[in-house]
Amino acid sequence: MFALNAQSIAQTTPTGEAIAQAVMSGWALGTVKHCVLMRRGFNQVYELHFDNGRRAIARLSAERPRGEPNIAYEAALLLHLQARRIPLAAPLSTKDGAFSLFLDLPEGPRALMLFEFLPGDPPGESLVDIEATGRGLAQLHTAAQDYAGPASRYALEVPNLLDASLQRMLAAPTVDEPLAREFSALARDLHDRFATLPGLTRVHCHGDCHGSNNFMTDGPDGSRVAAFFDFDDTGPGLLAYELSVYLWVLLPRSLEMPASAAVLERWRRYLAGYTTVRAVPEADMAAIAPCLALRQFWIMGEYAGRIPVWGTQAMPTHWLRKQAPLMRAWIDLPTREGLSA
Template identity: 60%
Template sequence: MIAQTTPTGEAIARAVRDGFEVGDIARCALLRRGFNHVYGLEFEDGRRLVARLSAHRPRGEPNVEYEAALLAHLKRAGVGVAASLPARDGSAALSMALPEGPRPLMLFEHLEGDPPADSLPDIEATGRCLAEMHDAAASYDGPPSRYRLELPFLLDNPVRLLHTAPTMDDALRADYAAAAQRLSERIAALPGLERVHCHGDCHGSNNFMTDGPGGRRIASFFDFDDAGPGFLAFELAVYLWAMHPRKPGKLLEGDELDRWRAYLKGYRSVRKLEDADFEAIALFVSVRQLWLFGEYAGRLDVWGTQSIPTAWLRKQVELLGAWLDLRTPAGPADGCRTMLA
């Protein structure tokens, strides 16, 4: 059996040419291979598009109908997104036959701009535009999502998958189960957490920045593969998780703390963030970490067992133990609230 093939740019160009009304393709090249395969296409008339070949993931089938409809809704509302293009038959994706089985191929607009990097105005704009996206998505009434970014999906299933990894032992299984249980109990004790239509992977590298009217910085978002309705606290925690030090007891400080405060400031300039949601952000940093471990465990046939070696998994237990005691870092208007280990 085949775990996962990597089609050439030429093969993707042929599939796009046959399945979409796009015109003459001049070049197609693989941009990156991660959870999915992403390709850049250039056309004879100078246009550029992006193709994404969905991979088999432990969660199940790709969420293409919801993703395409949500993107169309957001674009109509004026939110900066890389919307998808329908296939010739009007479907959200075409099915590409491969040795491991059919995989959906979607086509997206190409976004201009640069990553926000460490620019505080760009990071503030990222938070502001994410909040505008959440407001616009509140009126979405299209196809339902296959997945909800709630604890069964974000925590329970990933830990179950992690337990099946051959690099786990009984002691590690007990440690990870205890961490997941503690997280579940802590989150359950925070009633009324807000739900939104989440991007799901807004870690600062899935948006590009451009100048809007008057030079105001605008964030436009792409890669909605992990989108779905779910916890606002998880959505905001993804950015904090991406920058937080991976050393037990190490706090967010310096430039990283400034970036987090700029992100919060931008978000709060558009939407109110309730105390319970703010408090829950730190808890969802650990949830995000465990979700990622589950993704790795579910793709060992592709990435190999050395992606989660036993010694590394043991070190992560110590990190998670410290992270379970974190508090969400304070924004400029939050007084003395800090992140504690």
């Protein structure tokens, strides 16, 4: 038998039973009768059912390429928003008043957080729900304006989204020298583009509002209401980036496939919902298209940082060769005029 040391373990996956035991030890919420792994992605997410009928969601933070989890800022921002009646999955405090419990795992300590369970379904293709999502995000941004809690570890700005991501990509074994030159040139062009866009609006961003991190329900007046969750990527940053995330999900991943009329209508309705609450200055609208490329750089940097866990085929070379041309096409996308005509 060959023994591995802790430094040889990339990431373990605790069972639902193990998470249930940790929750009953750290939180005074009663007996967990059922706990199951829901999703293994950037983090590991579990659903819990308690004997008293309560449900909750546990998130076990995985090692992120960026560094430590942003727990103090995330929890404080969520409580700030909750106090201003923004519908969301609020964090649940432990017995000692903290918002995380660290589990001693083979690869090292990892933070476990617990959140309220949200009912409902994602907005999907419903135009009414998509518009309500945009409206809800604008209300969230407005409510966060006077946040004065702990500072964020991370900002959703060019240095973190682009520069740090590029460095992780350049270290990936599937990025060869031609790709390294191509991505580096594109990064320089993006820097030049953002240099022409001064005075962009900053907000406290959700960070990952792509249409599957909010659930829809009916409000007291019958209107559709968006409730938000999964603030793991939250932070202060560019409004244009925050808005670009939804469009980034909608757009085809091929230059040969133009966006359909249905996709364009979803984007229009999303913006329409947002702008019923908050105006989007022209400079920020102009920045949405280059922010699509920032988002793609960020996701590739996240994949590159997870190669020890996900493997090299999470970002194979043949896939990477398609990304720079796609991002260059996105940079000049007319996000207001062309998509709202």
